[in-house]
Structures are given as structure tokens and as C-alpha cells.
């Protein structure tokens with residue numbers, strides 16, 4: 267375990283706002299999960315806030331286009347709305363189809379916007395939809411959002427494991443180059459996924475349960491299994507999963523540090539999960555109180571790590587002894603590696 271700890275033996279002597287800001291400017295920074303309103307295709311009022319990522323030094327973000335029980339129509343409508351909005355603003359944004367797009371965004375001070383899906387209800391009973399979503403810019407999909415579905419178990423349900431249909435969906439995702447994500451998925455199902463996956467598997471936004479015990483967080487053996495596939499664990503910025511509604515940058519850095527010490531910094535990424543429309547979040551949590559109990563921290567006023575905290579997070583990691591190479595990997599280098607190895611090129615549309 268300590269084999270990975272060498273970066274902790276060589277603390278960076280200077281850790282200041284300036285060194286953190288300079289590193290952020292020079293690095294490709296990629297947040298693998300952000301949440302704009304979904305299933306409200308006519309409401310683009312929050313989208314100008316994507317500027318906050320650019321101002322914080324982020325070059326790439328994946329936005330979710332649906333989750334949980336939402337069906338095909340909601341996902342396609344949200345994709346249509348987000349893609350239309352991004353394409354109309356080429357001076358500030360571009361659609362993220364490949365790792366090259368992220369490099370282009372970084373070089374030109376723009377934000378590359380890609381998409382993700384939280385739960386395979388988006389494909390219903392039709393695995394061929396995976397390649398349609400891929401063509402529309404969806405680059406990862408998690409399997410089951412907290413509750414069981416056709417493909418397998420959710421992390422807050424009686425998980426009965428990966429189904430034969432789930433195997434079909436995974437095979438199709440690997441064929442088209444869409445990344446298999448196991449966040450929100452039940453741990454028994456996740457273990458089944460590791461048995462059948464032939465490509466790197468990610469946890470796009472999941473924290474170590476060794477730091478804070480919560481059904482949404484993941485035990486060390488799953489983190490090791492993920493790293494063994496070549497995948498990454500994206501650290502989540504939601505206070506309920508960081509612990510006791512604590513969204514401090516030091517706490518976020520502590521979660522990063524745990525995973526990096528366990529499996530190496532090359533298997534850690536950012537998946538802030540920042541929710542822009544907090545009213546939508548509060549309304550959803552109260553409507554779904556039966557599956558999102560308050561005792562698990564699902565309640566009004568959940569604190570979140572904002573993109574503006576990235577500088578303080580880099581500083582906190584520098585104080586823990588992380589050098590530039592490891593920080594660059596965590597900030598975006600690892601996701602670039604996966605985009606180059608897992609995604610398959612296709613004609614952007």
C-alpha cells in the first residue's frame with residue numbers, strides 16, 4: 267500500500283495561492299460530472315453559469331442529461347437542448363467528442379462540454395440506443411441509479427447482481443467506446459461488472475467509504491478492483507458523501523489522498539457533482555424522501571464543493587505533499603488517458 271506513497275515523502279516546499287493558481291492555469295482540468303437542470307428542455311436560464319467552470323480554470327466538463335427513472339424522451343430532449351445551446355456559442359464552448367477537443371478547449375480558453383447518463387433506464391430495453399447516445403456526445407453511463415433496474419442493482423436497494431441484459435448493455439458500451447461507470451450502483455452488481463468488463467471501468471463520482479461510511483461511497487476493495495482495470499475514481503464534492511455535510515477543500519483533498527495512497531494518483535479524478543439549480547435538488551429530495559432518507563444526509567441545504575474551490579483544493583493537496591505530476595494527473599491527465607484509450611473516434615455531429 268505504501269508503494270504508492272512516495273509523493274508523500276517529498277512534500278512540495280512552496281504551497282501558496284500563486285503556485286496553485288499557476289498549476290491550474292497550466293494543467294488540463296476536467297470535471298467529469300456536473301449537474302444542470304434536466305428534463306426542462308425549454309429552460310436554459312442556468313447554462314450561462316457554465317462560465318464559472320471556465321473562470322475556475324476548467325477546460326472540460328461532463329453534464330448529466332438524465333438520471334434514475336427518467337426515460338428515453340427526457341434524455342434526448344435534454345441532449346437536444348444542451349447541444350443546441352453549446353453549438354450556438356463557439357467562441358466560449360465546444361462539444362466534447364474526443365481528447366483532442368479538450369486540448370483545443372484548453373489552448374483556446376474555451377470549455378469543452380460532454381455528456382453523461384446516470385442509470386441505464388435511458389436505454390430502456392434497447393441496447394442499440396447506446397450508440398445513438400454515444401453519437402450525441404454521451405461518453406459515460408452509470409448502470410443503476412440507487413435503485414435496481416433492468417441491468418442490475420442500485421446502491422440503496424436490495425442488489426441482486428448484474429442481469430443478462432446488463433451484460434448485453436456493457437458489451438455494447440465497450441463496443442462503441444462508451445465508458446462503463448459504477449457510481450450509484452450496488453456493490454454486488456459492481457463486483458459482477460469487474461468479472462465481465464474488458465475495458466477500464468470508472469467510478470465517475472464516488473468517494474471512499476473508509477473516509478466516510480455511506481451507501482453511496484465505495485469500499486477499498488472496489489477501489490482496488492477499479493484501478494486494476496485501469497480506471498479512475500472521481501472524487502465527489504457533495505457534503506453528504508464527503509461527510510456530515512462538510513464541503514471544505516481540505517476534506518475533499520482528504521478523500522483524494524485516501525484513494526491516491528491506496529491505488530496511486532493515476533487512478534484519481536474529479537467528479538464534483540456540483541448542482542447549479544439547488545431548488546431542483548431540494549424539490550427532488552423532498553419528493554423522493556422514501557428513497558433519499560434525511561438520515562443519510564439527503565436533505566435541504568446540502569453543501570457542495572464549487573468549481574471555485576479548485577485552487578484551494580490544489581493548495582490543500584500541495585500541503586499534503588503532492589507534486590505537480592500527480593496533481594496534473596488528478597486534475598485531468600487521467601481522464602485524458604482514458605478518453606484516448608477507451609473512447610472510439612466517430613464523426614462528430
Ligand SMILES: [Zn+2]
Nearest residue numbers: 384450471539
Ligand atoms: Zn450522481
